[in-house]
Amino acid sequence: MKYKTKMGLVRGGDLLAIDKKLISEIKNSVNIVDVIGEVVSLTRAGRNNIGLCPFHKEKTPSFNVIEDKQFFHCFGCGKSGDVYKFLEEYRQVSFLESVHLVAERAGIPLQDDVQQTQTKPQNPNQILIDIHKDAAKFYNAVLKTTKEGQEAKNYLAQRGLTDELIDYFNIGLSPNEPDFLYQSLAKRYDENALMASGLFNLSERTNRVYDAFQNRIMFPLTDDSGQVVAFSGRIWTKEDLENKQAKYKNTRSTALFNKSYELYHLDKARPVMLKKHEVYLMEGFMDVIAAYRAGIENAVASMGTALTPDHVRHLKRYAKKVILTYDGDNAGQNAIAKSLELLKDFNVEIVRVPEQMDPDEFIQKNSPQALANLLENNRISSTEFLIHYLKPENSDNLQAEIAYVEQISKIIAQSPSITAQNSYINMVADLLPDFDYYQVEQSVNSERLQNRSNLQLEAVKQRVTVVELPISKNISAIIKAESQLMHRLLTHDYLLNEFRNRGEFTFDTQELQALYDLLVQQGEVNSYDLAQFDDRTRQMYYRVLEENLPDEIANNEIEEIIDKRDRLLRERDLQKQSKLIRESSNLGDVDAALEALEDLIAQKRNME
Incomplete structure (x- = not known):
């Protein structure tokens, strides 16, 4: 929803308060070319850096990053903005989240500063997050400090998992007891919250609460920010394996966890995914751990479930290429074939693991170096896969x-x-x-x-399809003149002060008037305020910055721009008046035609 303020058209929705000066400092601490260059291949061309637009498909580069003015603009789709806007669009995050991302990159601590200027709303699911955090600590402690845990650690060691890997993946063990975790957490949390966490089950027969996971090796499942939102438990004892229990058991769906969306290890894989633009998509947690042992840090798994459209949308935020690394058996190959249709917007390659093994089995029989070589150097295209499949x-x-x-x-x-x-x-x-x-x-x-x-x-x-061109392509002479004037006001403080003293001055272009109101009021247009405008106003701001004007204002330049603008406005009014005369005459309304003609004559005299 859009609404009017003194700043013009702004976007609806809540933007959390944050110190505007800090936002500018964070923005100035990075180079937009470096940030965009991590996900777009840029080539230097004069004062600009050009590349293929990440927001629409194109073969000829029309995406420009202007380093000296620290903004981007695509002449193909019309998108433009600063480093915050790029991250908003590319990562599909909010303005505030984009500020956090840039601050994190620049090494600027933000949270304390933000808390001074805003009242952060309580996450309605915070208690569930706290429960999962404590549960992860509990399971990890059981693995590391108990006799039963030592036996499980021996089992993991046989599979190549060192203490360092256990710490990195925060692996734990659920006790072989019916309610050990429940008794530990019930002292600190309300029973309703514990039951909503998905970590406990209620027996209808005995009305007793039981731990959902018992005697399983526990893999915490995290969201994009690294918060534990669920668990997956794997059987490990000889008895359980012989009884052919389900190898893995996941937390049921909760307010925190949707298994059709979350991806294992994504929070840690994300930085490498963004840098390399690619991700290894695997079936199981142990496969991801095997890849990490081989030095592959951008591997994720779909929680042992089939790939879903939500998984694909999740991946699309961080990678453009997917390397499918599923099991080499028939079930794995069938899963690859089904996934290819969902991944049609990605560049897809496939790793064929030999002898119907999965990556974890392969590393057990070979070595981390052999797995790294397989994953990096033995990929085939989706077409080659389908030829054989x-x-x-x-x-x-x-x-x-x-x-x-x-x-x-x-x-x-x-x-x-x-x-x-x-x-x-x-x-x-x-x-x-x-x-x-x-x-x-x-x-x-x-x-x-x-x-x-x-x-x-x-x-x-x-x-034959009529489309509205971006502002930079569909520019009238009036807008051009007013853009030049706005450029001078943005870059020369003394001129802005002169206009303040002039009193009433209005721009004909609505978006420029909104920017002018803000400029007069605050003396600048910063990223925070710009983020509140609608898309057209933001586009207009960056179109103004594109004006290639000399640094110094020439004698009489401002008066000439205003005179030209006013003359164009009068000519436009004359055209409207002439059109009104023709329409009135055609309709037989002689009185209206004569009245319009008198106005037209008067306007022409004023122009002489």
Whole structure:
């Protein structure tokens, strides 16, 4: 919802109070080129840095980062802003969260300063967060300090988990007791809160509360900020393994935890994901730990559940490439095939773990170095995976071969590289006894032509579609003149003081008037206030900064800009008046036409 203030159009929603001076200091402590350069490949071009826009698909770079003015602008989609706005858009976070991200990067402690200027609302789920934090400490202490825990540590050591790994992943052990955790926490927390945590079950028969996890190795599951929100428990004793209990058990869904959204190890993997733009997606916690042992820090797991659209949206905030590293067995390969459709907006590669092993099994039989080599140097494309996955089991069935060629040709034809397409055609021909290279190529060529025809049809549709161009592309002479004036007011304090003393002055452009009101009131336009404006006003601000004017104001420059602006406004009014005369005349309203004509003549005399 938008509403009016003295600052013009602003965005609805609550922005927590924070010291504006501190926001500016944080912003000035980083270089926007460095921040954006971590996720966008930038090339220096004059005073700008250019690259492919991260906010829309394009082949020719139109995304500009202007270092001397510390803002970005895309001439393709029109998005623009400062370092805070970029992080808001790219990471899909709030303004306040973007300030925290920049402060963290700059090493500026923010929390104490924020608390001085705001009353932070209590998280309604804070008690659940506290319960999980204490539960994680409890489980970790049981693993490290008890006889039962020592046995579990021996089991983990056999699987390659050192004390350092146990500490890094905060692994614990739930006691082989019915209510040990409950008795520990019941002294500090309300029973209703404990039951809402998902860590306990109530027996309807005995009306007694039991721990949900008993005698399991405990893996804390954290959210993006590193807060424990759930647990997954793994069986480990010989008896439990022989009884074929479920290997893993997760916390049920709670106000904190949605297993279809959260990803194991994401909070620790996130910095590397943002730097490398890629993530290894695995099936299990032990696979992620195996990858970490191999030096791969950007691996996450989908909590042992199938990949969901929510998982994909979560990943999209931090990575553009997904390396699927699922088990090498049939179930794992089927999971990869299902995931590819959900990951169609990502660049996807696949690691094929040999001998139907998972990464954890592979590292047990080989070494961390061997796993690192497998993960980094033995990836295949999604197309190559599908060539083998979709291949008919019965190669002697000609009808099955024909259906396969038709299906795989559609996939091969979508590859942007002709060289890659030729390699894929060779692969398919080698797999089939009844097809040679040229027959497969003919099928792929047919799909290429169909794709080309579809693209041409889409291009025609786009040409006839009317769209509103970004402000920087759809600029009138009036806006141009007023933008130059606003640029001078923003960069020359003495001129702003002169305009304050002039008294009433108004901009014709609504967005510029909103900026002018703020400028007169506060003497500057800072990131905090800018974040409260609507998108068009913010775009206009950055369009003003794009004005390439000399540093010094020339003699009579301001008067000439204002005179030009006023002349353009009068010409526009004359055009409106002429249009009114024509419309009134066409409608037969002679009196209205004559009245409009008199006004037009008077206006022209005033212009002489």
